[in-house]
Amino acid sequence: MVEFERVFKRYPERGEALSDISLRIAPGELVFLTGHSGAGKSTLLRLIGLLERPSRGQIRIGGRDLASLKRGRIPYHRREVGMIFQDHRLLPDRSVFDNVALPLEVMGVGHKEIGRRVRAALDQVGLLARERATPVALSGGEQQRVGIARAVVARPPLVVADEPTGNLDPDLSREIFELFERFHYVGVTLIIATHDLGLVAKMPYRTLTLSEGRLVNDSGGW
Amino acid sequence: MARSGARRQRSLHQRTRPAIWLAQHLASARDALCRLLRTPLPTAMTIAVIGISLALPAALYVLTGNLRLMVSNWDETAAISLFLRQEVDDATAATLAERLRERPELEAVRLIGREQALREFRELGGFEGAFDQLEDNPLPALLAIYPRNTQPEDLERLSAALLELPEADFARMDSLWLQRLRAILALSQRAVFIFAALLGLGVLLIVGNTIRLEILNRRIDIEIMELVGATAAFVRRPFLYAGAWYGLLGGLGAWLLVTLLLSLLQGPVSRLAELYGASFRLAGLDALALLLVVGGSVLLGLTGSWIAVERHLRGAHPV
Structure with a gap:
C-alpha cells in the first residue's frame, strides 16, 4: 500500500x-x-x-x-488518503456536519448521499447528536473525533x-x-x-x- | 489502489458528470451570495462604489445620446437662411429663388414668402393679437438655402456671395453652429469612452482588492479544502462567483442610479423644452446600453476576482 x-x-x-x-x-x-x-x-x-x-x-x-x-x-x-492532524484542522465557522461533509462536497457527491455518509461517519465516532454544533462548542477529544470522521467519510483506503x-x-x-x-x-x-x-x-x-x-x-x- | 479508488469514486458519483458540475456551480454561486449577504454593510459599500463608478459613464452616455437625438431632429435645418430686404415682395423673391435653383452648388432653395412667414408666426402662439395691430407685415421674405457642400469654409464663401445679391439683407448660418454642436458631441462621446475605461479599471481594482482580502481571510479554509482533495477549480469557484455577484449587483446599482438621475432631470428638461414650444422626453438606458452596463460590470467583477485568485491562490499550494 x-x-x-x-x-x-x-x-x-x-x-x-x-x-x-x-x-x-x-x-x-x-x-x-x-x-x-x-x-x-x-x-x-x-x-x-x-x-x-x-x-x-x-x-x-x-x-x-x-x-x-x-x-x-x-x-x-x-x-x-484520509488525513488527521493534531490541531484537527476544522473549519470554525461551519457545523460538525458541514466539516465532515467537506471531502464529499469536494468530490461532487449528491446531497442525499452526503447526508447518509456523514451521519454514518459521525455515528462511528459517536458524535451523531452533535452534528449541528460548531467545532468551538466541542471538547478537544470531540473535535479530534470530528477530524477522524472527516478523514474516513469518503472511505479512503489509507x-x-x-x-x-x-x-x-x-x-x-x-x-x-x-x-x-x-x-x-x-x-x-x-x-x-x-x-x-x-x-x-x-x-x-x-x-x-x-x-x-x-x-x-x-x-x-x- | 488506483483501480479500487476509481470504483469507489464511481459508486460515490451516482449522478452524471455534467449534473455534478452544474450542482457544484449552483452551490458555489449560492454560497458566494450567502457569504456576501452575511456581511451586508461592507458588501453594500463595495456595490455602491461599483455602482457609482459605472453610473457616471453610463449617465454621460445617456445624456450625450439624448443630445444627439435632439440634434438629429434638427437635421432639416437649412445651412443658410437668407433674409431678403423688407421691400422685396413675394413675386420678386420667387424669381430670385428660381434663379438660385439653377446654381449647381445648391441642392435646394425653399422660399418662405412674407405672407407665409406671417401665417407661421401667428400659429406659433403667443403673438395672436400682436400682429393684428400692425398695419403691414413686418416680416421679410426668407430663402432657406441647402447647399451641396456643407464644409464651414464653403458655407462662409457661399454666404458672402449671396449677400452680394441686391435683394439680400442678411444671412444666418444655422448649420454652422449645429456642426459645432456635433463636434462637441463627438468629443463628449469620446470622453464617455475614456471615463468608462478609467472607471472600469477602477471597478476591476476594487473587486480585485475585495476578493484578495476575502482570500486572505479564508486562507485556513482554503488550506483545509485542499487537504481534503479540493481541486484548484473548486477552491477558486466561490471567489469567482463572488466577483461576478459584485459585478452584477454593482451594474444593477448603476442602472438604478442612472434611472434616478434621469427622473430627476426629466421635469426641468420638459419645462425647458416647453419654453421653446417643443416637447422632449429624455430617453433612458436602452436595452443594449443596459446589457452593456450590467454585462460589462459582471465581466469586470469576474476579471477582477480572477486576477486576485490567480495572484493569491497560487502560493497556497504546498506542492
Missing part, C-alpha cells in the same frame, strides 16, 4: 528532515510511527499526502508512483494521523486509538504518528521508530 524507497527530504532552512527512508506497509496494516519531536514523523506523513514532495527517492502509494503525479492530479490523490492524541488526556487517547483499531478491522490501512509510547506498547501493532530523520527501528512487517 505504501512504499518508500531511499527517500530523502531536505529543507533549505533546517537541513535534512528525512534521510534514506525505505519501508513498505501492506494493505490493511495498522502501523505506529514514533520518535521524538523533530524526528521526521510529520514530514513522512506529509509526503504520503503529497503536501510535500521528496527531495530524492521514490514513493509509491497503492502502486502509483507519486513523482509521476502531475499537480492537477494531487487533489484526486488526497481524496484517497488514513494517516499526525499526533492525533497529542493534546488529549490518556482516557480520551485510548478511545481514539480504539476507534483507529475499528477502522483497522474493516481493512483500512492506517499510519499513526504518536509519541504516546505507553499506549503503543499495549497494542499489538507494528511500530516504526524515527530518529533524526532515519528509520532506526521497525518492530515487524516486511
Whole structure:
C-alpha cells in the first residue's frame, strides 16, 4: 500500500528532515510511527499526502508512483488518503456536519448521499447528536473525533494521523486509538504518528521508530 | 489502489458528470451570495462604489445620446437662411429663388414668402393679437438655402456671395453652429469612452482588492479544502462567483442610479423644452446600453476576482 524507497527530504532552512527512508506497509496494516519531536514523523506523513514532495527517492502509494503525479492530479490523490492532524484542522465557522461533509462536497457527491455518509461517519465516532454544533462548542477529544470522521467519510483506503492524541488526556487517547483499531478491522490501512509510547506498547501493532530523520527501528512487517 | 479508488469514486458519483458540475456551480454561486449577504454593510459599500463608478459613464452616455437625438431632429435645418430686404415682395423673391435653383452648388432653395412667414408666426402662439395691430407685415421674405457642400469654409464663401445679391439683407448660418454642436458631441462621446475605461479599471481594482482580502481571510479554509482533495477549480469557484455577484449587483446599482438621475432631470428638461414650444422626453438606458452596463460590470467583477485568485491562490499550494 505504501512504499518508500531511499527517500530523502531536505529543507533549505533546517537541513535534512528525512534521510534514506525505505519501508513498505501492506494493505490493511495498522502501523505506529514514533520518535521524538523533530524526528521526521510529520514530514513522512506529509509526503504520503503529497503536501510535500521528496527531495530524492521514490514513493509509491497503492502502486502509483507519486513523482509521476502531475499537480492537477494531487487533489484526486488526497481524496484517497484520509488525513488527521493534531490541531484537527476544522473549519470554525461551519457545523460538525458541514466539516465532515467537506471531502464529499469536494468530490461532487449528491446531497442525499452526503447526508447518509456523514451521519454514518459521525455515528462511528459517536458524535451523531452533535452534528449541528460548531467545532468551538466541542471538547478537544470531540473535535479530534470530528477530524477522524472527516478523514474516513469518503472511505479512503489509507488514513494517516499526525499526533492525533497529542493534546488529549490518556482516557480520551485510548478511545481514539480504539476507534483507529475499528477502522483497522474493516481493512483500512492506517499510519499513526504518536509519541504516546505507553499506549503503543499495549497494542499489538507494528511500530516504526524515527530518529533524526532515519528509520532506526521497525518492530515487524516486511 | 488506483483501480479500487476509481470504483469507489464511481459508486460515490451516482449522478452524471455534467449534473455534478452544474450542482457544484449552483452551490458555489449560492454560497458566494450567502457569504456576501452575511456581511451586508461592507458588501453594500463595495456595490455602491461599483455602482457609482459605472453610473457616471453610463449617465454621460445617456445624456450625450439624448443630445444627439435632439440634434438629429434638427437635421432639416437649412445651412443658410437668407433674409431678403423688407421691400422685396413675394413675386420678386420667387424669381430670385428660381434663379438660385439653377446654381449647381445648391441642392435646394425653399422660399418662405412674407405672407407665409406671417401665417407661421401667428400659429406659433403667443403673438395672436400682436400682429393684428400692425398695419403691414413686418416680416421679410426668407430663402432657406441647402447647399451641396456643407464644409464651414464653403458655407462662409457661399454666404458672402449671396449677400452680394441686391435683394439680400442678411444671412444666418444655422448649420454652422449645429456642426459645432456635433463636434462637441463627438468629443463628449469620446470622453464617455475614456471615463468608462478609467472607471472600469477602477471597478476591476476594487473587486480585485475585495476578493484578495476575502482570500486572505479564508486562507485556513482554503488550506483545509485542499487537504481534503479540493481541486484548484473548486477552491477558486466561490471567489469567482463572488466577483461576478459584485459585478452584477454593482451594474444593477448603476442602472438604478442612472434611472434616478434621469427622473430627476426629466421635469426641468420638459419645462425647458416647453419654453421653446417643443416637447422632449429624455430617453433612458436602452436595452443594449443596459446589457452593456450590467454585462460589462459582471465581466469586470469576474476579471477582477480572477486576477486576485490567480495572484493569491497560487502560493497556497504546498506542492
